[in-house]
């Protein structure tokens with residue numbers, strides 16, 4: 001994907017996926033440095049980052065499904081769509097652990113489960 005993102009060196013971000021090389025060698029990885037040892041280390045760390053991102057996506061989706069199940073169960077039984085006291089508890093947990101960013105993250109997570117207010 002081509003982006004306008006500039007890396008901290010001020011150079012435009014190279015796009016390792018642009019164009020592709022059908023039948024050819026894989027495009028080189030852009031580690032953001034020309035130093036081979038640093039690049040190798042970055043590639044290794046990125047493997048774990050990619051694993052973590054995959055887990056975060058899975059957990060995000062599972063949580064949203066579970067939240068939707070609760071919402072449907074509650075509505076079908078004549079209950080309320082939301083339980084704001086519970087949302088406050090959750091936001092407080094995120095804020096305590098992560099500060100102001102935690103609050104923002106908690107709001108996004110809640111929205112994924114119950115939709116926008």
Ligand SMILES: O=C(O)C(=O)C[C@]1(C(=O)O)C=C[C@@H](O)C=C1
Pocket residue numbers: 067070071081082083084086087090109110113114
């Ligand atoms: O725990 C509940 O009662 C839910 O409905 C789940 C959930 C959530 O995503 O955590 C979603 C909506 C509610 O307002 C509170 C919490």
